[in-house]
Amino acid sequence: xxxxxxxxxxxxxxxxxxxxxxxxxxxxxxxxxxxxxxxxxxxxxxxxxxxxxxxxxxxxxxxxxxxxxxxxxxxxxxxxxxxxxxxxxxxxxxxxxxxxxxxxxxxxxxxxxxxxxxxxxxxxxxxxxxxxxxxxxxxxxxxxxxxxxxxxxxxxxxxxxxxxxxxxxxxxxxxxxxxxxxxxxxxxxxxxxxxxxxxxxxxxxxxxxxxxxxxxxx
Ligand code: ADP
Ligand code: CDP
Numbered sequence: 437x438x439x440x441x442x443x444x445x446x447x448x449x450x451x452x453x454x455x456x457x458x459x460x461x462x463x464x465x466x467x468x469x470x471x472x473x474x475x476x477x478x479x480x481x482x483x484x485x486x487x488x489x490x491x492x493x494x495x496x497x498x499x500x501x502x503x504x505x506x507x508x509x510x511x512x513x514x515x516x517x518x519x520x521x522x523x524x525x526x527x528x529x530x531x532x533x534x535x536x537x538x539x540x541x542x543x544x545x546x547x548x549x550x551x552x553x554x555x556x557x558x559x560x561x562x563x564x565x566x567x568x569x570x571x572x573x574x575x576x577x578x579x580x581x582x583x584x585x586x587x588x589x590x591x592x593x594x595x596x597x598x599x600x601x602x603x604x605x606x607x608x609x610x611x612x613x614x615x616x617x618x619x620x621x622x623x624x625x626x627x628x629x630x631x632x633x634x635x636x637x638x639x640x641x642x643x644x645x646x647x648x649x650x651x652x653x654x
Contacts, residue, residue, distance in 0.1 A: 440576075442562075442577045443580055450582060456508045462560070464558040464560050465508065467554070471511075471521075478520050480536065497542045502549070554571055581637075588607050
């Protein structure tokens with residue numbers, strides 16, 4: 437009854453879009469764990485904390501009044517009363533988030549919060565370490581991949597409204613640098629034992645959602 441579907445994948449692989457749709461179809465909640473790392477980054481910068489001061493950053497994170505709205509139709513992110521859904525997508529946050537994600541004290545705190553949310557009710561959880569650390573016992577665990585070219589073109593579309601040579605170039609640095617930074621902690625991007633890989637490079641969004649639903653029904 438309280439199904440947990442765990443989805444991991446790199447930037448632009450389609451996690452958020454696919455996870456939301458799967459949650460809607462199965463009437464589960466939806467949790468974007470990347471948004472949690474982004475919200476922590478926003479909050480630490482807001483308070484002028486040096487992200488390199490890992491101890492202080494972790495201490496403050498333990499007290500962040502972070503509220504994740506898990507309705508897949510309308511996911512929300514609040515820090516206290518501030519709606520941060522927009523600000524956490526800014527490029528200054530994308531540029532800083534890996535420094536937060538590599539802070540092990542912060543990871544410990546966020547993983548605990550994610551596990552608490554997942555324990556409440558059925559949920560689709562997406563991120564980088566869901567299949568391995570947050571919900572290694574989930575009955576459905578998926579690694580969503582896509583070629584670098586596909587991921588860059590999707591991100592360019594999202595950020596610039598079109599995928600042309602120049603928008604893809606503008607996106608390349610950010611995405612590839614974050615991939616590289618993440619890879620220092622992203623043992624989480626290898627498919628762990630028992631994790632099904634779905635490569636969406638040549639699939640439509642509908643087909644990708646179907647592929648994940650097929651794994652749920654399997
Ligand atoms: P991630 O959360 O992994 O960074 P997103 O879901 O935010 O990825 O972005 C993926 C983008 O690519 C969305 O705009 C989505 O509509 C588009 N897209 C195109 N084809 C697919 C597909 N087959 N699967 C998932 N997303 C796709
Ligand atoms: O923008 P994109 O969808 O690629 O990333 P995101 O899902 O919003 O995640 C932002 C960042 O948070 C990633 O680049 C990782 O550094 C970090 N993250 C993580 O470390 N662990 C997770 N479970 C989710 C995200």
